[in-house]
Amino acid sequence: MGTRSRDNKTARRVTARRLGVLLGTLGLTAPLTVAIGGAAEAAPACTTRTGPYQREAETFLGRVADGEQSPADCKAIQDFQTSHRITPNIGFAGPLTWAAMRDEIARRNPNADGKCPVNKGRVACVDLTHQLSWIQDGKAVKFGPVPVRTGRAGYETRTGSKKIYWRSVNHWSTIYKVRMPYAQFFDGGQAFHAIEGSVWSPPGSHGCVNMRIGDAKSYWSLLGNGDNVFVYGRKPGT
Structure with a gap:
């Protein structure tokens, strides 16, 4: 050589x-x-262990939901873990894997549980549990769902039925000294607005519903003063 x-x-x-x-x-x-x-x-070796969410994972992946791990089940779960950067990606159907699968289910049909009201006409829904928001009219989803970042522990985004009462396209927070583009306030200083950083960054906002710039612009064009907002669930860690 x-x-x-x-x-x-x-x-x-x-x-x-x-x-x-x-x-x-x-x-x-x-x-x-x-x-x-x-x-x-x-790839890492596939585990033979049956996870606590084995049956749920099998159902999600379209496999026979017998609740027992098999080599084919493990490979399917491992592929999902790898594509979603879940570690260790050994095909074990644990809580983190099932949480990611639940989020995917929520994105496909965000109001599958019927918790956001369908009898209010146009409403901006905020699901704190899954950190998702969307705009629906009756049962029809008009925009989204999109990822959001809601209030951190001690500054939780308040739940319940609200209405947008004030909008400020180039808002500046005098409290936190930050820009709040496309701000739409719905509850005592809490608002939808864009942020410059990542909506996935911890620990969360001071109560506002943070959005990516493109999503906040879409919300600005689709909503107005008097439109309904409904916030429900509980953000993990709060």
Whole structure:
């Protein structure tokens, strides 16, 4: 074997190690296989253990819901975990995996549980449990659902039936000294509004319903003063 070939293999091993360190630092896992100019690395071994949410996971994945782990069940659960960056991705149907599956169900039919009223005409629904919001008219979803960030512990977004009472397109918070673009207030200073950072960043807002800029603009165009808002559920950790 020539010197150049040995050097190339050494470089590939170093690159793979660096990628592993980077993913670990970010709290992520590599995909099922990682190929860096050579042979792919195998996925983690699939577990034979039956998880506490085995039957629910099987139902979600369209498999026979017998509540017993099988190699095919494990592979299907593992693929879901890998695509959603759930660790460890070993095919165990635990609470985190089932929570992610529930969120997917909620996104497909956000008002499946009927908790947001369908007899108020147009209403902006806020599901604190799943950190989702959407606009519906009767039973028809007109926009969303979209991810939101609601109040942190001690600053919880208040639940119940509300109405939008004031709107400010370029609002500035004199309390927290931050921009609140496309602010639509519905409950004593709590409002829908865009934020510059990520809506997935912890620990949460000071009570407002934070949104991505595009979603906040859509809410601005679809809602107005007097429109209904309904907030329900409980944000995890509050």
